[in-house]
Amino acid sequence: MAADFEKQSYWHHRFASETAFEWLTPSATFISFLEPYLNASTNQRILHLGSGTSDLHVCLRKKGCADVTNVDYEPLALDRGRVIEESFCGDVVMKYAVADVTRLRADLSAPSTFDLVLDKSTVDAVSCGGEAAFLAMARGVRECLAPGGLWVSLSYSATRFDLEELPFDVCVIGKIPTPKAKVTDPDLYYWCYLLRPR
Template identity: 65%
Template sequence: MPADFEKQSYWHERFVSETSFEWLASSEEFMSIIKPYLPALTHHHDNPPKILQLGSGTSDLQNYFRSTGYLDVTNIDYEPLAIERGRQLEEAVFGDVKMKYVVADTTQLGRGLSHNQSFDMVVDKSTVDAVSCGGQEALLRMASGVRRNLAEGGAWISLSYSSSRFDVDQLPFDVEVIAKIPTPKLKETDPDVYHHCYLLRPK
């Protein structure tokens, strides 16, 4: 049976003992894909882009944003233990906590984020896969929440194991594959399998 990736109870039990884990790719690799899209989002030199990470879990991706000079980063997860882990990972590297950590459900973004808060970039590292375990309706709720919280000219970058993750009706985004990350092979004769990195721009 597949794990209950859409259930909070699964993540709570997992994060009790897990302090750090990266889905599909290292944060360094994912950041190298995201990085070229960041400068275009800086409207003024004194107004750095606001970034939202969905389902931050126990990833250290936020530390890569901070070390690249982006501090206006909000990390959300619906499991409080994950939020605690995120703060710990930041403090372990930088000695303090400057980014934001919020308990919120990615399929109910209007509830967890302050009203009318908008972001220039939204990123998720396989959170879209976990949400999709709850069905297409959950994915569409997540997508419409992201759409509502994206600033004008903003973009959503999503890393997924699926080559057809966003092939759903009524998606409020135009979708483009911007990278394919080959998965490690156990033996040379294994077939080529890729994780897909998507760029989504509002329709």
């Protein structure tokens, strides 16, 4: 990823014209890995990090999970998210909050406790800002998880969470083959990680 991907100004410029875009994979593919961790009957509290112009929140709502807080540090992304929810669902019931995912404790109003935290390539954008930003995000996620809570993250990096200080145990729950330009291109994957607090 280009270094600018961690900068809000990059996303502001991009979302001025972009109304819908999916990073790495369609939301339905990501949801297929999430299914075992979704529990609509318990009013699961879900935090969706770096929602962008994705329709992941709509897919969650279709699965019966509507207690979703979509956060992004770029307000235009949240505007886009509301419009997407309204156009697919007919109303807006989810929460949309401007928050920097490297400052979750400060930016989310208290008490902010979640059973499931999701990100689809937001960790990749944040990691462009270096290890300190990545760790700040990870520690913030850890702090806002309820007991038994989990973080599921989709990344293009096979080594995204290879860091000793990480306050999570990590396992890969899925890998998605990336499109190839030529049949002889090497096999590359996007990685779906499950993170359990240590």
